Amino acid sequence: MREITLSKAVNEAIAEEMRRDPTIILMGEDVAEAGTPFKVLSGLVEEFGPERILDTPISEPGFTGIAVGAAMTGMRPIVDLMFGDFLFLVMDQLCNQAAKTHYMSGGKLSVPMVLRTNMGATRRSAAQHSQSLHALVAHIPGLKVAMPSSAYEAKGLLKTAIRDNNPVVIFEDKLMYQDKAGVPEEEYLIPFGEAKVLREGRDITFVATSSMRQVAEKAAETLSAEGIEAEIIDPRTIVPLDEATILASVRKTGRAIVVDEGHQSFGVTAEIAARIAEKAFYYLDAPVGRMGAMDVPVPFSPALEDLTVPTPERLAERARATLRGEPVHAA
């Protein structure tokens, strides 16, 4: 199978869908000639023209509101939010309008809109351009949330998101745009709510979202050399969440650590850990572990920034402690 970057996979997904469906438009800052700061959308304006690839002013609430209205009235807009941190600017459009319109109109209106944005620290972009805010929108009923963990997932999930008749927020890790993975030439979709077992193991389950997949895979390799076999589950979408696959794995291994790059407190790790504790309690041989980003603004100092996110070394050490049955004191 050919290998392409995550950036190229996103570009392909949008191009293929735009060729298939003329109602799809894309709008955002620097999306046309610039092709976004990460060059994800390069070439699209040349193929589809400035009427469908719309450069907007620096006005996130404005263009997101336009997209919600366009979606209600027959278009299928893709909003490009340059940094996930800008979600705070579009909360009303996204959470009060897009998420609730179908419900409040008694099903007469729907909002088939995709908001593409990013997450991920360690790019030295400081506190306002490094956050992973997916838990914020996952909290709101009416929004679906996808978190691709590789180029393969990025393409398949984005195509499914574009075809969904309800608002979807998709988070790409900005550190992964140049990471390559096998992506088939032929068309494929990845259904929402279907987790993927990335690695099978008998001793402990790692539930890992987005780039934490790479952390989990490296930790699992280290542990395997020590005789500890970790199973890795990538939920792929956190809303809807594939509980069944996660629970089946935990019932087998009896131990779990949930790894996610959002802040640990009140985040995705807490939600998934709670569901495991509620629904697989009598299968647990150890407390469910959580590893999220430290509960601090992301530091600009590279030395400090690297300390705030989960690493393979820390995950492996946490797994060893869990297997030894040691009580957990780490935050």
Added chain:
Amino acid sequence: MPHDVLMPQLGMAQDAGLIVAWHKAPGEAVAADDVLMEVETDKATMEVPAGRDGVLALIRAEAGTEVPVGDVIAIIAADAAEAARVADTKDGASTGSAASVADASKAASVAEAPAPAEKSAGHAPSAPVGNGASGAAASTGNGASAPAVPRPAAPAAGADRRILASPKARRAAAERGIDLAALVAAGATEPILYETVRTAPEPAATPAPAAAAAVAAASILTADAGRSAFDALLADADPAPPRARALAAFAAGAWRAATGAASVTVGCADLAGSPASLADADRAGLTRLADLADADGPADLALVDLTGSRLTHYRPAAGGTTLTITGGEAFALSLAFDEARLPLPLAARFLDDLARRLEDPIRQLL
């Protein structure tokens, strides 16, 4: 057997009852239908029958006290003699564990009872004067001047202590009928994890009761293990098993390991002369040894516990070969056996294995 009279539950939501009056006095004969006492709940006052023929031995909750449902409030004995015996033990603790458990919970509830009133009183100042419920609650306490009520101390490690075990380990233990307390008594560390339960021996079915077998068998083991790790293990076990029976359990484990026997019966006795014959005692769990019924059939091994005496070993008149192992001052083991029936290598392996188990009791589990 003395009968515990419990505070009855007279209403669905009732969690305590006030004893208004006792209609019988200790020492008085009662019939099952006799009114024993009057109990007042928040709904009604009711007369409660004794429920049992006998003699009222003692009353544990005086009239005028409020008692949680299910607590022991009196004991009815079968006859006057038993009543006297129960009364002699003062609080009737000898009637069984229910009484002592009730004691503990009563003590806790008594200590906690004033807390709600204190809390209500604390809120009262913000409520309008004359407001029904709040006013009534406030009148039961005196706001800030109410003395602080000490919380009952956390339960010490003991009878009611909850053993720490993972949910998976707890479930597996319940499914296999394994007593977590026995695992702890046998040296398992807490929290107990699934692996410990998985590798624990299956508990043996309780053998049919039989007459206590005399300590007589082809091989005779004498043991003095007063200062070993085994002894420390017994000190931690709750309830502590009789030492001779615990030694028998360890000996059975070592015997099984050395000889590969499918079942092991060990006759045992200590110097106080309480003989027993135990089948597969190594699989029973330490805390249940005291209740293990006597086994049928001849013993494979006879054990005499010399702990606490100055004797080191004894050799029966019939003689045979003797092997001895001492572990410093910690323990001394001596085995007298007939080589025609127990070959020397097996005997040596057995005695060696037993010594290792006494030194490191975790081996008994593995």
